[in-house]
Every structure is written in structure tokens, then in C-alpha cells.
Amino acid sequence: MSTPTMDKVEAESAASPYITATFRIRRFNPEIAAEAVWEDFTIEIDPKERVLDALHKIKWDVDGTLTFRRSCAHGICGSDAMRINGRNRLACKTLIKDLSPEKPISVEPIKGLTVLKDLVVDMDPFFQAYRDVMPFLITSGNEPTRERLQSAADRERFDDTTKCILCAACTSSCPVFWNDGQYFGPAAIVNAHRFIFDSRDEAGEQRLEILNDRDGVWRCRTTFNCTDACPRGIEVTKAIQEVKRALITRRF
Incomplete structure (x- = not known):
């Protein structure tokens, strides 16, 4: 050989x-x-x-x-x-x-x-903040007899924040969250945004009041760490600013 x-x-x-x-x-x-x-x-x-x-x-x-x-x-x-x-x-x-x-x-x-x-x-604090913003559709009255219809424009209004996969990359990149784990954090605010701006939902005011807390949306310092960290490309900082604006104007 x-x-x-x-x-x-x-x-x-x-x-x-x-x-x-x-x-x-x-x-x-x-x-x-x-x-x-x-x-x-x-x-x-x-x-x-x-x-x-x-x-x-x-x-x-x-x-x-x-x-x-x-x-x-x-x-x-x-x-x-x-x-x-x-x-x-x-x-x-x-x-x-x-x-x-x-x-x-x-x-x-x-x-x-x-x-x-x-x-x-330990992801429990992260998911508790997520649960606290009530991340589900809330409506009143009798159960509808047909599908709740929504225009393409209405759907587009919150399309970006539907992409969240709850990985915590945004929240755990936030300097405010590092220093104070009581802050709701970007992911919770993103998931509140998803329902606040959903035309079918009726609990927008309630979620805004939750985020108006001292540990809520006003703690954001707009460093853009969360946006840079998001693996899904969500414009997290933009969504947080839109929630702040809705709190001021009460238009959403």
C-alpha cells in the first residue's frame, strides 16, 4: 500500500x-x-x-x-x-x-x-410582566355570530408587534431593566402595543393605565438597545414611543 x-x-x-x-x-x-x-x-x-x-x-x-x-x-x-x-x-x-x-x-x-x-x-419575572399587560383580546357584550372583521389598514397598524417570540432579548438588553427588575421592560410594552392598537380590542385604556405606572413605559430612556437586540426585527423603540404618545393624547 x-x-x-x-x-x-x-x-x-x-x-x-x-x-x-x-x-x-x-x-x-x-x-x-x-x-x-x-x-x-x-x-x-x-x-x-x-x-x-x-x-x-x-x-x-x-x-x-x-x-x-x-x-x-x-x-x-x-x-x-x-x-x-x-x-x-x-x-x-x-x-x-x-x-x-x-x-x-x-x-x-x-x-x-x-x-x-x-x-x-429565571424567566418568571419576565413572563409576569407579560401577563400583567393582559396580552389577549378583550371585548364586551355577547359572543358575535360572525367573525370580527378588520381592514388591512387596521391590521397593519399593529403588524410589527405581532412578531414578538418572547425571547427576552430586548428586555435583557435594556439598561433600565438591568438596574431595576421592576420595570415592565420592552417585551411587555411591545405585547401591550399589539392589543392597544388592535381595532377589535376594548381594553386599550386599561392597558395604558397599567403602563402609566412608575415602573411602566415612562422608564424607557430611548437607548435603542432593545431594537438592536430583537432577532425578529421589531421596531421596539418606535412601539414604546407610540404607547407613550397614546398615553398623552388618548388616541389609539
Whole structure:
């Protein structure tokens, strides 16, 4: 049997789609230590893969104790929001090749919420704020005998804020929320906006009064962090401003 020449080995190596990438992950296990630590994992991976694929590879092949959330893995469920290279992103939508993989890629939990373990945070305060704005259609009177019709123009009025997937990327990118977890946060306001401006809903005034609270919409400092962080491209800051305007004018 002939031995492969050096040129052939180098050619095969050059043709490989894989690169060596280091993922610097912030680890926290309250059963082991009170403080979080950074841990590096170096793996071979195709740069066209996503950060979520890298986390899977680390968990399945290197360290099974690594803990993170994920569900659909297609940017719809919002489960895998985390800070990647210092920015809030969905791990399932972030390609490794877009992160300068020649340098260590940092991965840590989103800010402003209590870390339970590794990349998993306590989402209860986030979802409580969401529930508090009554994110459902409210009407009065008898049940209608036909569909509640709505014009295309009326639907377009709140179309942007229907895209929210409750990933918390916007809320956990907000400096106000970092400093005061009582603030409703951008995601709750976005979901209130979705119903305040729905022509079929009758509880707009009620939601506006909820957001008129000291921890409500007026806490926003218009830094645009939330808009930049949204993986769905929602104009979050614009929606917050529209809610502020509705509170002043009572027109919506």
C-alpha cells in the first residue's frame, strides 16, 4: 500500500470544511460554587454551523453538564436567547463564521435575570410582566355570530408587534431593566402595543393605565438597545414611543 504524499494530505486538509474554534462559556452551578467562572472549549466545527450546534457538540461530546435552553432551533420559540460576543442573540440564528471564530467566542446568559445554572436564567419575572399587560383580546357584550372583521389598514397598524417570540432579548438588553427588575421592560410594552392598537380590542385604556405606572413605559430612556437586540426585527423603540404618545393624547 502506498503512503499518501504530503501534498495530498495538505490538499485534503485544505478541502476540509472544519475549523478549530474556541468557545468561552460562562459557567455557574450553585451546587458547586457561589461565583460564575469562564471555561474554554475548543472543538472542530464547520463555520457555517450555528452557535447552537456548537453548544450541542460541547454538551454531547465534551461536557454533558453544560446547561442551556433550546426548543425549535429555528428562531421561532425564542428559548435560546443568550449573550454571544457581548450581544444578545438567538444561538440558533447566529452563524459561527459571522463571529470572527479565529478568536474565542464568548457565550454567557442574558443580563438582568437571575442565573439558575450556566446559560439558563429565571424567566418568571419576565413572563409576569407579560401577563400583567393582559396580552389577549378583550371585548364586551355577547359572543358575535360572525367573525370580527378588520381592514388591512387596521391590521397593519399593529403588524410589527405581532412578531414578538418572547425571547427576552430586548428586555435583557435594556439598561433600565438591568438596574431595576421592576420595570415592565420592552417585551411587555411591545405585547401591550399589539392589543392597544388592535381595532377589535376594548381594553386599550386599561392597558395604558397599567403602563402609566412608575415602573411602566415612562422608564424607557430611548437607548435603542432593545431594537438592536430583537432577532425578529421589531421596531421596539418606535412601539414604546407610540404607547407613550397614546398615553398623552388618548388616541389609539
